[in-house]
Amino acid sequence: MKLQNFSLVLLLFFITSSIAQTLEKEVLFTVDNEPVYTSEFLRVYNKNLNLVEDETQKDVDEYLKLFTNYKLKLKEAKAQELHEKPTYKRELETYKKQLAQNYMTDTTISEELVKEAYKHVSHDVKATHILVKISENANPQDTLAAYNRIKQLRERTLKEGFEKVRKEVHNGKTLFGEELGWFSGFRMVYKFEKTAFNTPVGEVSEPFRTRFGYHIINVLDKRKSRGERTVKHIMVVDKKEDTINSAEKRIKDIYKKIQQGEEFEALAKEFSDDKNSAPNGGLLNAFSSGQLSVTEFEEAAFALQEKGAISEPVKTKFGWHILKLENAKPIGTFEELKPELEAKVKKDSRSKLIEAALIDKLKTKYNVTDETPDLDYFTSILNEDFYKRTWKLPENFEGDKTFLKIGDKQLTYSDFGDFLVQQQNNSRNRPSFKTIIESGYEKFLNSNLKQYQEENLENENEDYAHILGEYRDGLLLFDLMESTIWQAAKTDSLEIQTYYEDNKTNYFWPVRARAEVASSTNKKVIKKVAKLMKKNMLSEDIENLVNTNGAINVIFTTDTMDAKHQALPKSFEFKKGISKVYKHNNGYVVAKVDEILPKKQKAFDEVKGLVMSDYQTHKENLWLDELKDKYKVIMDQDALESVKAEIKK
Numbered sequence: 001m002k003l004q005n006f007s008l009v010l011l012l013f014f015i016t017s018s019i020a021q022t023l024e025k026e027v028l029f030t031v032d033n034e035p036v037y038t039s040e041f042l043r044v045y046n047k048n049l050n051l052v053e054d055e056t057q058k059d060v061d062e063y064l065k066l067f068t069n070y071k072l073k074l075k076e077a078k079a080q081e082l083h084e085k086p087t088y089k090r091e092l093e094t095y096k097k098q099l100a101q102n103y104m105t106d107t108t109i110s111e112e113l114v115k116e117a118y119k120h121v122s123h124d125v126k127a128t129h130i131l132v133k134i135s136e137n138a139n140p141q142d143t144l145a146a147y148n149r150i151k152q153l154r155e156r157t158l159k160e161g162f163e164k165v166r167k168e169v170h171n172g173k174t175l176f177g178e179e180l181g182w183f184s185g186f187r188m189v190y191k192f193e194k195t196a197f198n199t200p201v202g203e204v205s206e207p208f209r210t211r212f213g214y215h216i217i218n219v220l221d222k223r224k225s226r227g228e229r230t231v232k233h234i235m236v237v238d239k240k241e242d243t244i245n246s247a248e249k250r251i252k253d254i255y256k257k258i259q260q261g262e263e264f265e266a267l268a269k270e271f272s273d274d275k276n277s278a279p280n281g282g283l284l285n286a287f288s289s290g291q292l293s294v295t296e297f298e299e300a301a302f303a304l305q306e307k308g309a310i311s312e313p314v315k316t317k318f319g320w321h322i323l324k325l326e327n328a329k330p331i332g333t334f335e336e337l338k339p340e341l342e343a344k345v346k347k348d349s350r351s352k353l354i355e356a357a358l359i360d361k362l363k364t365k366y367n368v369t370d371e372t373p374d375l376d377y378f379t380s381i382l383n384e385d386f387y388k389r390t391w392k393l394p395e396n397f398e399g400d401k402t403f404l405k406i407g408d409k410q411l412t413y414s415d416f417g418d419f420l421v422q423q424q425n426n427s428r429n430r431p432s433f434k435t436i437i438e439s440g441y442e443k444f445l446n447s448n449l450k451q452y453q454e455e456n457l458e459n460e461n462e463d464y465a466h467i468l469g470e471y472r473d474g475l476l477l478f479d480l481m482e483s484t485i486w487q488a489a490k491t492d493s494l495e496i497q498t499y500y501e502d503n504k505t506n507y508f509w510p511v512r513a514r515a516e517v518a519s520s521t522n523k524k525v526i527k528k529v530a531k532l533m534k535k536n537m538l539s540e541d542i543e544n545l546v547n548t549n550g551a552i553n554v555i556f557t558t559d560t561m562d563a564k565h566q567a568l569p570k571s572f573e574f575k576k577g578i579s580k581v582y583k584h585n586n587g588y589v590v591a592k593v594d595e596i597l598p599k600k601q602k603a604f605d606e607v608k609g610l611v612m613s614d615y616q617t618h619k620e621n622l623w624l625d626e627l628k629d630k631y632k633v634i635m636d637q638d639a640l641e642s643v644k645a646e647i648k649k
Helices: 003-013 038-048 060-079 086-101 107-121 140-160 162-169 190-198 247-259 264-271 295-303 334-347 351-365 375-380 413-422 433-460 462-491 493-502 523-534 539-546 608-630 637-648
Strands: 027-031 034-037 123-133 175-183 208-210 213-224 228-236 314-316 319-329 402-406 409-412 512-520 555-561 582-584 587-597 633-635
Touching: 027 038, 027 060, 027 637, 034 038, 038 060, 038 637, 060 462, 060 608, 060 633, 060 637, 086 433, 086 462, 107 123, 107 190, 107 334, 107 351, 123 140, 123 162, 123 190, 140 162, 140 213, 162 175, 162 213, 190 208, 190 213, 228 247, 228 264, 228 295, 247 264, 247 319, 295 314, 295 319, 334 351, 351 433, 375 413, 375 433, 402 413, 402 433, 409 413, 409 433, 413 433, 433 462, 462 608, 493 608, 512 523, 512 539, 523 539, 523 587, 539 555, 633 637
Parallel strands: none
Antiparallel strands: 027 034, 027 633, 123 175, 123 213, 208 213, 228 319, 314 319, 402 409, 512 555, 512 587, 582 587
C-alpha cells in the first residue's frame, strides 16, 4: 500500500475509542445506528493534528472522511468477530500488562528519588572500600559473623588508617579492599552509591549491606560533575613485527604531521590501530568521569576545553594516543535529564523503594490492614517435603475458607495454598517454616494487590483507559487490514498483473545517464579534474594525481542516474560527454556522461512491489465502497457545524 495510506493506518492506531459514559453526548454521526460522538471526534482530531504531514488531513471535512472510514472498518472487524481471536486477545493482554506498569507506581517517592539521582549524577565521589563478601541468602550465623568482621575492620581503620588496613586485608576471595576512583550516580548499586554520597570527605562510613556483602567506604574527595566529553583519538600500539618503529616514535611522527596542519581525521583513518573508531576519523562514544577504566585517557580528555583542541601524545596500558575534542557537554539541568533519570530509577534497585511505597498506598486504597490472616495454620501444615519441592496440600485442607479480602475481591485458603505449592524451592539455607510462610504471605499479598489494581485500572484511570482503547482498536484494525487487504493482495497474482496492464503509463523509467561524477569543495581542483577527464584519463589515475599527501581532494561517484540523483545538481543537462562545472551543495561537480538512456516503460518484474502496493490501495477503495453500502452512515449536519465552530476557536 502507498506510504500515505500505511501512515494513516499507523495514525489510526492512536485514535481514541469512546469510553461508555452515562452522560448524554451530542451525536456526530451513526454507523449502522451505532452513535459516534462529537466529543470523540474533537479529541481525536486535536490529538492527531500535529502528527499528520498531509495538509489535506488537517482539513475537517477530509479528516472526517478518514475518521468515518476508520469507524466503518472497526464495525466490519467486530462483525467478523476478530476481537474473539485467541491471538488478538493474547497480544492485547500482553500490551495491557506492559502499559499498566506505567500507571502502577507511587509518584511522590519516585519524584524524590529522581531529584536525589540528579544530585548524584551532577557530582562525583572518589572513594575506596572494604568488603566482607557474603551471599544474599546466607544463614543468620554467617550473616552475624560477617557483620562483626566488618565492624572490627572499621575500628581498625579508625586507629591504623584506612589505606593500611585495606591493603593488608585484601585477598580477592572473601575480603576485598579496592580503590574505586571517581564515580557518580548509577555507577554503583544504589545502597553503595547513597552511602558514598552521604559520607563526608575524609570519613569512613558505618557498615552497610548490599547483595555482595558488608561494606565500609572511605570517601577521599567530592567534586561537581565535569560533564561529558566526546573525543576522537589516534591510537598506536607496539607491533612485534615492526622492529624499526616503536609505538612512541610512530605516535610522535603522527603528532608532528598534525602540527604541520594535516587533518586529524584523515590521519586517524590511515594510521590508528583502533579499528573500530578509525573509519569514523577516530570518533568515540561520549563518556563521563569514572566511566572509563583508563585514568590517563580520561584526564587527557577532560583537560581539553575548546572544540578542536588536540592533546599531546598520551600513554595508557593500551598504547599511545592523541586526542581531539569533539564536544564538551556540561551536566544538563534537572528538567533536561528528568526523563532519562526516571527511566533509570525504574530499572535500578531504587525501584524497590517505589514498590514498597506503592504497596502501602494500595493497602490503604483497598482497605487491607496490616493484621495478617491465620498464618499459623499454614505453618503447621508444612513439612520437610517443602525443601525437596514435593510438598502438597493435605487431603483435609479447607480451601474454601476466606483468607484475605482486597477491595471487593475474596481470596481463599486455596489461593494462598496453591501459591505456596508453586513457591517451593531447594534452598540450601532451609529457612524455618514460619519464615517461609511469612515471606510467602508478603509476596502473595503484594502480587494480588497489584493484580487487583491492574484489573480495575481502566475504571480508575481515564488516561490509561484512553490509551488502552487506542491500542485495542488499532490492533483490531491491523488484523482486519491484514486478512482482508494485505494478505489477499499478495495472493491475487493474476489481478495484480491485470492491474499493471491497465495502468502501464504509471510505471516508466525517466531519462537517465550512465555517468561518472567528480566532486570537490575546491573549484580549481574540479576544473583540473574536468581537463583530465577530457583527456580520457581514468578516475583512478585522476585520484592518484589529485589526492596527494593523504588529502582527499576529489571523490568519484559512478552510477546510472536520473534527475533526482543526489550526486547531480537540479540544473544538470543530460547529454553525452564531459559536462560543464556545476556548483552543487557546498562544492562543485563535473560529470563524464557515457550514455543517455531515454524514458522507458518499466517491465512488470521491475515494479512488482510498487504495483502490488498500488493494487492494495485500489482494492481497499473498492472494499470501502462495499462497507458504505453495508453499514449506513448518517451525518448530523448541525453537529458537524458545531464541530467546525469549535475547531476554529
